[in-house]
Amino acid sequence: MTSSAVEAEAPDLVCQLDSVHGMVDALSAVRWKRHQDAVVELSEHGLVVILEDTGCLQAKVYLQRELFVRYEYNAEGRPRFGVSLGLFVDCLNSFSVPGRSSTIEIQYPGPDMQLLLKSVDSHDVCIYAEIRTRIPDTISWDYHFEPAGSTPLTFTVKSAALKEAMDDLEWPGSSIEIIVQPDPPCVTFKGEGHGDLQIDFTYYVNTDLVLAFHCDHQVSYRYKYKFLRAITSNLPSSVIKDNRGSKLSIGRGGMLKVQHLVSVARAAASHTHNDSASHQQPSRIAYIEFFVKSVVDEVN
């Protein structure tokens, strides 16, 4: 068999991950509905898992190749396939044994274009899974994020505080207005429904809560609550424990971009102190991005 023939048969990707639990955490962060179809894109840089909801909300999970113990990429271009997110996470969970770190191998494609998973810890016990994939739709989603002006409008808040705020904002039962103003430097989340609720995060006053703030002019946009809620509803507990911050940016047209960091470190190696965000090596982190389109008011 010539070497070129062997290469032609090699799968697009064979990679090994030593922290299944971390990957489950990262993927769970983008679960906001029971049934979600994800599009997975493979490249030499890593995997990206993309989800979308009714043209208003998009989420991406970036799993860089540095997260993997082994990453062999043989494809030309960037193969994409569709897979059920819930099924993928349930399968990964089958491999995660409480109290033990387990190494799994992920391969795509299998003989029938499936996504193949198998445990590689032991010769005598083997867990495997084969997940059917589909050809993803070719609709290009319009989530292009552009800065609103010459200076990007962005602020970083404690992820735990953001989650709490999102949970509380369910109460008014209305769409949520986000107001960012430079003077005093403050972010306000406001809901006016069958009750009124306003949550202010002021920079300087709450340096514990607001870690960074850049805003040169006031902006205000409305967002549907259910999409805002999706941003934090399934944030893994490790994000709270690691005391991480989430970065929010508002772009042109009110497009909201939210970035979270999820640790994918092995259980044995994780740190549990407050400053872990700065001590964590960047390669052991998965990046989660959400894009939420603002509600366009009919009467301006």
Add this chain to the structure above:
Amino acid sequence: MKFKAFLTEHGVGLLEKRFLSAFDKMGKVCHLLLTRDHAIFLHNLLNGDGVQCIAQFRKHALFDDYRISSQNEDRIAFAIDVSLLLRAVRSSVSICTEFGNGPTANRLQIKLVKKLPLNCTQPMPFLTFETKGYKSAVVQDVPISKPLSRAEVLELQTALDLAQDLPQTLVQVPDLNQLQNLVERMKHVGDLLNVSISKYGDLHVQISTTLVTIGSEFRKLLVIGEQAEAPSDDRNLSARTRSEMTISRGDAQHFQVSVKHFSRSIQCQLAKPDCTFYGIAS
């Protein structure tokens, strides 16, 4: 019919901490068959569907001073609620320990009685637990079904005899916790589990739907009964392929079982076995 015996400390421990806890997971009600030499707990032996479970004890394992008599060759059988039985054993234990140990320690007596409960016109059968202490006695009555007729006992005994047939090949499963975790996760995926056990000592468990297949293979397990050497070229095959080939060679038995039933049967590990063997009976 008469039955009276004293539960030993060892017997109480076996029942309270191990076997009744396991039986509690199998189902609400079980049969208790008492013979001259044995006390046997049986679950679901007469129904045919679902998990069947048998715990057989020689009388000395549980009892002292065991006395039984009946017109049916000294066999007595009845149905009893497992959780009530477990509760009675547990509270008897706490009463016993309160009064201390030693030769004057009170003993836990159980016996079959007929009593007239409140608001009833007819006396009902009970399995009674009596703890006689230094100064006081505590009596607990666990209601039981009417004792089984001669024909019903025969049916039970026949089912018990059938269940004693061992499969040709048994493999020792080392890590029930791992298997239990896996099967719990598999429950989310589908309903039917494919299980195969080979003469080489391989146990293969797999669940399949149109969208996903999840499986696990345990290799080189200890084999009791019919065994064979695995062909060496099997080593590099995928678990699924290996299992299919072994079955087609006739070196493995396989069957399908409801994942819920299988998961429930693994709960038997609450009985804290020293070792567990799995086999597929024909």
